[in-house]
Amino acid sequence: MTEKTFGPFELQKAYSTEPVPDDFVLRRRISTAMRTLSERVIRAEVDQATLQHWAEQLEAVVATVGEPERRDSKQANRKLFTGAATIEDLYHMMDFDPVSGGANPIAPQVTWVQEGQEGVEGTLRLGQQYQGPPGRVHGGVIAWILDAVLSRALHAAFRLGVTGTLNIRYLAGTPIEDTITCRARITGQEGRKIFIEGSIWHGDQQTVHAEGVWLTPKSLG
Ligand SMILES: CCCCCCCCCCCCCCCC(=O)SCCNC(=O)CCNC(=O)[C@H](O)C(C)(C)COP(=O)(O)OP(=O)(O)OC[C@H]1O[C@@H](n2cnc3c(N)ncnc32)[C@H](O)[C@@H]1OP(=O)(O)O
Incomplete structure (x- = not known):
């Protein structure tokens, strides 16, 4: 076969x-x-x-x-x-x-609950090893996760690109050792530039907002 x-x-x-x-x-x-x-x-x-x-x-x-x-x-x-x-x-x-x-072994393990052209949503729980301030996720870890989540929204829409710019606004502390939800969706495109926004939520509270620009390689754009 x-x-x-x-x-x-x-x-x-x-x-x-x-x-x-x-x-x-x-x-x-x-x-x-x-x-x-x-x-x-x-x-x-x-x-x-x-x-x-x-x-x-x-x-x-x-x-x-x-x-x-x-x-x-x-x-x-x-x-x-x-x-x-x-x-x-x-x-x-x-x-x-x-x-x-x-x-x-270093991947915190996002469980994807939704992946489609309209956006992605995933849940995860970060342990003590990802702590920054006591009880809260380290800001660099948040950037790391959101880069991947926003990239996933790109791939879920069958597009390719690398992160050009990623801006993050930390709105409130994101807790460790509890389930958090990440979301991302494409918001626009200008030529090879694709605009994506994302967020992290703890229950009903949004703790992080992110927006960025992904660049489709010249060879594909
Ligand atoms: C189909 C499904 C398949 C799925 C498949 C999965 C495979 C599973 C792989 C998983 C993979 C995970 C990936 C995670 C996401 C990373 O971690 S990606 C890694 C981190 N990012 C990088 O390493 C990127 C490094 N930077 C570069 O390579 C280059 O600077 C860039 C970003 C490609 C841009 O270079 P360039 O294409 O030469 O850009 P250039 O022609 O100068 O400018 C074009 C336009 O973009 C703008 N621009 C240029 N740079 C930037 C920038 N940094 N920011 C904003 N705008 C910019 C310019 O101003 C210009 O705008 P306009 O004048 O046209 O309005």
């Missing part, structure tokens, strides 16, 4: 509906364990002997992993644009995303 292949417009649908490849099931398990660990060790009140034990165990895992070769991610990208990407290629493109990729 020939393997199914995908082009750019099938990317997001296939990524959310096709079965997760076996190696990514394992990569996701590793990432989940690493994320859980980083949240649990932050400010853990334990004695010196316990810290010493954890340090040694973790250093042993790092030594076991060593420095493995990496797959070139440009290859999957090229295959996507010729309609020849396999589901494994799609996972290599999407699942290491630093904000919502299941196989990336």
